[in-house]
Amino acid sequence: MFTVLILGGTSEAYQLAEALHGSGDSGGCGRRVISSLAGRTAQPRLPAGEYRIGGFGGSDGLVAYLHRESIDAVVDATHPFAGQMRWHAATACAAAGVPLLRLERPAWQAGPGDRWSEVDDWPTAVAQLAAAPPARRVLLALGRQELAPFAALDGVHFLIRSVDPPDPMPPFASAELLLARGPFTLADERELLVRHAIDTIVCKNSGGDATDAKLAAARELGVRVLMRRRPPQPDSPTVATVAAAAQWIAARAGN
Ligand SMILES: NC(=O)c1ccc[n+]([C@@H]2O[C@H](COP(=O)([O-])OP(=O)(O)OC[C@H]3O[C@@H](n4cnc5c(N)ncnc54)[C@H](OP(=O)(O)O)[C@@H]3O)[C@@H](O)[C@H]2O)c1
Incomplete structure (x- = not known):
């Protein structure tokens, strides 16, 4: 079964999990979807479908997790100011040969009248x-x-x-x-x-x-x-919307 890991903690990650989880089966369209939360908030909102909570133990820990759970694709939908996870994801996915997509909402722009x-x-x-x-x-x-x-x-x-x-x-x-x-x-x-x-x-x-x-x-x-301003990020393919991330997964899952 095609297995997707969503690195979450953002509204986009919840929306993506919901979209992929589909109509109530264990992942919709023969997919397994696992959301990962860092576990920072006392009572986190729980995502649709499968989830896990807590750090992986750096990029090496994430590599081990990707192998153990036979992850086929990773969507890094962590917050624009989560400064570390994106680098661990880039390093681990490169090492494990797993495709990685960054889902990041566009930054706010100052307009007329802003100070x-x-x-x-x-x-x-x-x-x-x-x-x-x-x-x-x-x-x-x-x-x-x-x-x-x-x-x-x-x-x-x-x-x-x-x-x-x-x-x-x-x-x-x-x-x-x-x-x-x-x-x-x-x-x-x-x-x-x-x-x-x-x-x-x-x-x-x-x-x-x-x-x-x-x-x-x-x-x-x-x-x-x-x-x-936002911190720097790795040179991973990036999309701005949940719909674009869902399309990217569908293309990789072949459905
Ligand atoms: N920073 C913000 O302003 C902000 C705002 C809203 C929500 N969040 C969410 O809160 C979480 C933590 O933020 P942060 O700024 O501490 O992130 P970070 O600097 O990128 O990550 C620090 C460490 O926390 C663990 N981690 C982060 N995101 C994880 C995830 N989705 N699943 C499992 N482990 C994760 C990793 O530990 P290991 O090295 O042990 O794997 C990572 O090295 C993120 O998931 C982020 O999306 C952050």
Whole structure:
């Protein structure tokens, strides 16, 4: 049976698993579909069909897994800011001779009215927050494990939005935690920015429409955005949509 491994953790990975899982049999069209989650969130949403949770143990571990489960194709649908898994997937698939496709949603682009500054790392974002005119009330919309560099900034109140609570919480002088999972609406984001008198948003260029409403709200309200650029990625064939990834698999599976 043609076996596909989806490296997941994104809405596209869930959608692809659902599309491939088909109409309720063990994989649809004679395919076996296994989704892989890193296991970062306490109560992850479970994908359609088969799944596994936890790291593979580097690229060598992934090579062993590809052989053990007789994987015929891999779709790396990990998050645009998951910096490592893509390299392990590229190395492992090359070593095991398994075709690899990267599924990555397009990045957001600044448009008229946006007040974005793009940064490559968080220390640069911290320096920009401190530079004149300094930020006073900042929405941090980034991973809960990435907060520490911001805790050193005095004189700034942070509204920290994350899916799970930071553990441990870095020692911010002034911060408030908002636990929430997207998608977020424009009306809600507008209300949030106004209620907390946010002057700057710090976020990553994740792309997609689940969390882009904050950018539209920021544009409307003239709020500044410090946008982190995406990390580099291997030279793997890449598609932007779930439909294109499903087609790629169908072509390899011969159906
Ligand atoms: N980084 C983000 O901003 C972000 C946002 C939303 C969702 N996510 C999702 O959260 C997961 C972890 O993110 P990260 O930034 O820590 O990723 P990462 O830097 O690319 O990966 C770190 C390690 O976590 C394991 N891993 C990552 N994705 C995995 C997967 N789908 N299945 C099994 N193991 C996986 C691998 O461990 P081994 O080396 O042991 O195999 C990998 O070396 C990813 O799956 C990603 O799609 C990340």
